[in-house]
Amino acid sequence: MTLPFRHSLTASMTIALLAGCGAGPSSQRAAETAAAQARLASAVAEAARPSASQPAPVSITAPVVDDTTARMLAYAERVRLMQPPELNQEIARLGDAASPGAQLQLSLALSQLRQLPELVRAQELLARVLGNGEARALHPLARLLASRYGEQRRLEEQLEKQNQQLRDVQRRLDQTNERLEALKAIERSLTSRQPAAAASAPANNRARPAAP
Known part of the structure; x- marks a missing residue:
């Protein structure tokens, strides 16, 4: 009551x-x-007294983020803001990245270079983290990054293919221009010879003696 x-x-x-x-x-x-x-x-x-059949109120709490995951997310934000020289220094600092945490950090740093070879290396590092049973706390984040890197790699390969096609078209265009310039040079040389031949013909006629 x-x-x-x-x-x-x-x-x-x-x-x-x-x-x-x-x-x-x-x-x-x-x-x-x-x-x-x-x-x-x-x-x-x-009547105001709560009934025993009524369910107790459910307490809704926010999901707890592991400290390791929180640190990795903070590191990801930090390397995202780095310029290429800073990224290269960070990659050199991490070196071979023997521990799972360092491997994940190196993977994050490599992905920011946005180059296909570095992205492939970043995927290999994630595979090593996922294959380590002692790094289960990092597995959810590593799986998320692996999915993201797979999509990014697909786009990078598509872009690289388009760039290769563009280079091939440019190379064929350069070859066509070279042939065209060669034909123009031949045409100019033929045009310059015709007036010279026409000028030498009257001179030869004047030098020839008259018939008796």
């Missing part, structure tokens, strides 16, 4: 007792009215 209902019930019972101590019909009617109010207050309080 809650405190307001308890106070209401106590007050109603007090009124009923005081009314019962009085004399006369009016006092009796007042006592009956007070008793009815007390019974009403008791019924309201009983």
Whole structure:
């Protein structure tokens, strides 16, 4: 029973007792009215009491992030903001990355270079982390990164293929331009020879003696 209902019930019972101590019909009617109010207050309080069949309220809490994962996410944000020279220094600092944590960090740093060979190496490092049974705390993040790197590698390979096709087209275009320039040079040489041949013909005619 809650405190307001308890106070209401106590007050109603007090009124009923005081009314019962009085004399006369009016006092009796007042006592009956007070008793009815007390019974009403008791019924309201009983209805407000939680039932045993009602489920207890469920406490919703935010998921707990492991400290190791939180540190890795903070490191990922830090290397994301690095410039290529800083990334190269960080990659050199990590070196061979013997521990799973260092391997995951090196993988994150390599992925920021956005070059296909480094991305392949980053995937290999993630595979080593996932194959280490003692690094289970890093496995969820490593699987997430492996999926992301797979998609990134697919895009990088597609971009590399398009760049190769563009280089091939440019090479064929350069070869065509070279042939065209060679043909133009031949045409210029033929054009320059024709006036020279035409100018030498009258001179030869003047030098030839007249027939008797």
